[in-house]
Amino acid sequence: MKKEAFEVLLNRRAIRKFKPEQITDEELNAVLEAGTYAPTGAGTQGVQIVAVQTPEYRDRVAALNAAVMGKDMDPYYGAPTIVLVFETPEGFTQGFDGPAVTTNIVNAAYAAGLGSCWIHRCRQMFEMEEGKALLREWGLPENLTGSCSVALGYADCEQPAAKPRKEGYIVRV
Ligand SMILES: Cc1cc2nc3c(=O)[nH]c(=O)nc-3n(C[C@H](O)[C@H](O)[C@H](O)COP(=O)(O)O)c2cc1C
Structure with missing residues (x-):
């Protein structure tokens, strides 16, 4: 919210240690709204x-x-909020829209002063009966396809440094 766009895009990093305290509704709403504008x-x-x-x-x-x-660990690193991103059957470009939304979410999280980490395996989670049971409990249709998920909260670590970008990442022709 306060940082310039390019600072956010270049400096957002995956955070893998979170404070237990919950983020505010204002912070959550701002991050999710950014997702909806992807x-x-x-x-x-x-x-x-x-x-x-x-x-x-x-x-x-x-x-x-x-x-x-297949591991006994918390894949969300103790984050008090998990954001799940699903794709709906009506989507025109399934497989692409979920990651686009998730990218906005992680960048908005950094802009809002929050830590986040993109977490994989969402598709498999909601192919499982336990995942479908959760969808039913939440009053959501079972035909949603899990796309991506995000651990979200206050970072409990120093801001990690980015790896150098690989040689030849960009070609201009
Ligand atoms: C599709 C995708 C899946 C990812 N899954 C995980 C994951 O399951 N667990 C995890 O700790 N990080 C996961 N990450 C985060 C990456 O490991 C991280 O973005 C990468 O190491 C680069 O670090 P940075 O985000 O700090 O630049 C995932 C990222 C992407 C884009």
Whole structure:
């Protein structure tokens, strides 16, 4: 919100240690609103964002992700908020819209002074019966496709440094 756009785009880093305290509604709403303004194919907005903050649901989502990974750990690094990004069957460019929205979310999180980390395995989580049960409990259709997820909260670590960008990353012709 306060940082210049290019500072945000260049300096956002994945955060993997979070304070337990919950972020404010104002912070969450700002980050999610930024997600809703991401580009989507033909502007169809074929994305559903779910913010998970209820501790029981947060822990069930984390356990589901860990189960897909086959590891006994918290894949969300203790973050008190998990943002799930789904694609809807109506989307014009499925497979692309979810990551576009997620990119806006992680950059907006950094702009708002929050830490975030993009977390994988969302598709597999919501192909599982436990994932579909969560969708039912949340009153959402079971035909949503898990796309991406984000750990969100206050960073409890120093800002990590970016790796140098690889040689030849950009070609100009
Ligand atoms: C598609 C995708 C999946 C990712 N999945 C995970 C993940 O499951 N766990 C994790 O700790 N980081 C995950 N990350 C974060 C990357 O590891 C991180 O963005 C990368 O190491 C570069 O670091 P930076 O974001 O600080 O620039 C993922 C990032 C992307 C784009």
